[in-house]
Every structure is written in structure tokens, then in C-alpha cells.
Amino acid sequence: MKLINLKDPRIPILIFLLSFVAYALQSPGFVRTPWQFAGSLLTSLAVDYALIRIYKKTNFFPLSGLISSLGFFLLLDSPYVWPYIVGAALMNLSKHFLTAYGRHIFNPNNFGLVVMVFCFPLAATTTAGRWGGGTELAFILIALGFFAAYRAQRWILSVTYISVFFLGAVLRAQILKLSLAPLLAPMTGAAFILIAFYMMTDPATSPKSKRLQVLQGIFIATLDTYLRMQQFKYAPFVTVFIACALYSSLRFLDQPRKKLVTS
Numbered sequence: 178m179k180l181i182n183l184k185d186p187r188i189p190i191l192i193f194l195l196s197f198v199a200y201a202l203q204s205p206g207f208v209r210t211p212w213q214f215a216g217s218l219l220t221s222l223a224v225d226y227a228l229i230r231i232y233k234k235t236n237f238f239p240l241s242g243l244i245s246s247l248g249f250f251l252l253l254d255s256p257y258v259w260p261y262i263v264g265a266a267l268m269n270l271s272k273h274f275l276t277a278y279g280r281h282i283f284n285p286n287n288f289g290l291v292v293m294v295f296c297f298p299l300a301a302t303t304t305a306g307r308w309g310g311g312t313e314l315a316f317i318l319i320a321l322g323f324f325a326a327y328r329a330q331r332w333i334l335s336v337t338y339i340s341v342f343f344l345g346a347v348l349r350a351q352i353l354k355l356s357l358a359p360l361l362a363p364m365t366g367a368a369f370i371l372i373a374f375y376m377m378t379d380p381a382t383s384p385k386s387k388r389l390q391v392l393q394g395i396f397i398a399t400l401d402t403y404l405r406m407q408q409f410k411y412a413p414f415v416t417v418f419i420a421c422a423l424y425s426s427l428r429f430l431d432q433p434r435k436k437l438v439t440s
Contacts, residue, residue: 189325194247213261220265221246228273248286260301264289280381282425287417315365322374331378333387337394345402372413382421384431
């Protein structure tokens with residue numbers, strides 16, 4: 178088996194998520210078991226590796242499956258083990274079978290989460306809080322996340338989303354006559370950091386063009402703000418799901434224009 182290439186651009190993302198797992202496990206509010214982690218990790222690695230072997234005829238270490246398992250474990254919330262197994266299998270199947278233009282349509286983590294929370298609402302939900310950790314550590318994770326987004330060449334998308342989300346919170350505070358602080362609190366929460374610097378910056382499901390990154394960041398943050406105003410529980414996850422589908426259908430706009438050849 179070909180092992181991990183340390184020059185792989187996904188390595189910063191792996192380090193970011195491993196750091197986040199360490200952060201979560203030391204937080205009192207993060208209630209997960211080793212069996213749930215094993216279910217997500219082993220299922221993701223096994224399914225991803227099997228599909229790589231069968232359909233791509235290669236023998237690579239399933240780094241993508243490893244990364245996906247960490248993000249899925251962090252965000253899914255369930256008292257059972259089986260949702261971590263089923264969700265991990267679904268997200269890897271979506272990556273290999275729901276494709277367009279040679280790339281997967283949905284971010285695997287996002288797909289697995291959305292399917293699980295809507296198909297099994299009594300057994301699965303998502304984590305939105307800070308898990309009881311300190312704000313200082315949250316900002317360290319934000320810095321790591323920004324570095325990972327920078328290495329993925331998607332930092333403009335992250336910054337745009339965060340900026341428009343902030344403006345949306347200010348607007349919501351004015352419209353709803355609420356205090357601004359509670360509306361800004363999600364920005365240091367687990368889900369927000371993972372969405373802004375990991376989920377929406379997946380190179381396969383997000384624009385490479387800086388202009389389109391700005392447009393997608395505005396779209397995600399604006400729709401997220403609207404759904405939050407409607408008190409929709411899964412606003413950020415559904416918004417990223419819709420954005421991935423739209424980008425997939427319009428991905429041709431992100432292709433480099435061929436220069437005209439004149440004789």
C-alpha cells in the first residue's frame with residue numbers, strides 16, 4: 178500500500194482535524210465514546226479503501242476516508258454507535274458514486290450528516306456548541322483552520338463567509354431587536370469553525386476561481402442567515418448542501434477559458 182505523501186495538500190486539513198479531535202475530547206460537553214469513534218474511523222477507511230481498489234485499481238492509503246471520518250465524528254451527535262457506521266459508509270459512497278465532471282458533488286461529511294439527521298431524526302443530530310472548551314483554544318483552532326484553508330487555496334471563501342455571516346448577525350439583531358452577542362456566539366463554536374474552514378473549502382466541491390469563491394461565500398452566508406432567522410436547526414449544513422449542488426451544476430463556469438487560436 179502506498180502510504181501518505183507528506184507533501185499532500187490535505188495534510189494541513191488532517192492536522193487541523195486531529196487537533197480539533199484532541200480539543201473536543203478534553204471538553205466536558207463533548208459526549209462521545211471510543212466505540213463511536215472506532216465505528217466512524219474503521220468504516221470510513223474500509224469503504225473508501227475498498228472502492229479505491231475496486232474502481233480505481235490502485236492501492237493508496239485512504240487519506241480522504243481518514244479525514245472524512247474525523248470531521249464526521251466531530252459533528253454527528255448520537256447516543257448510539259450505528260449512526261456513525263451508517264453515516265461513514267454513506268459519505269464515502271457519495272464521494273465515489275454521486276459525481277459530476279469527474280469529481281464528487283457533495284462534501285462527504287456534509288452529505289452524511291444531512292442524510293442522517295433527516296432520515297433518522299430520532300437517532301442523530303448535529304453538534305453546534307463549543308463543547309465547554311475555552312475561547313482561547315477555539316481561536317487557536319480558527320488559526321489552524323485558516324492555515325488549512327489557505328493551503329487549499331480557499332481562504333477567500335472562508336473569509337467571505339465569516340464576514341457576511343457577521344454582517345448578517347448584525348442585521349438580525351437590528352430586525353429582531355435582539356442582543357448582538359448571542360448571535361455572534363456561534364462563530365467560536367465547533368460547527369461554525371468546521372464548516373468555515375473544512376466543510377465548505379473542500380477543493381472538489383468549491384470554486385477555485387477567487388471571484389466565484391466570493392460569490393459562493395456570500396450565497397452560503399446569506400442563505401444561512403435567512404434560515405437562522407426562520408429558526409431552522411440545520412441551517413448551515415443544509416446551506417452547504419445546496420451550495421455544493423449548485424456549484425456542481427455550474428462547475429463549467431470555474432474552468433479556465435481557452436485562448437482563441439488565430440492563424
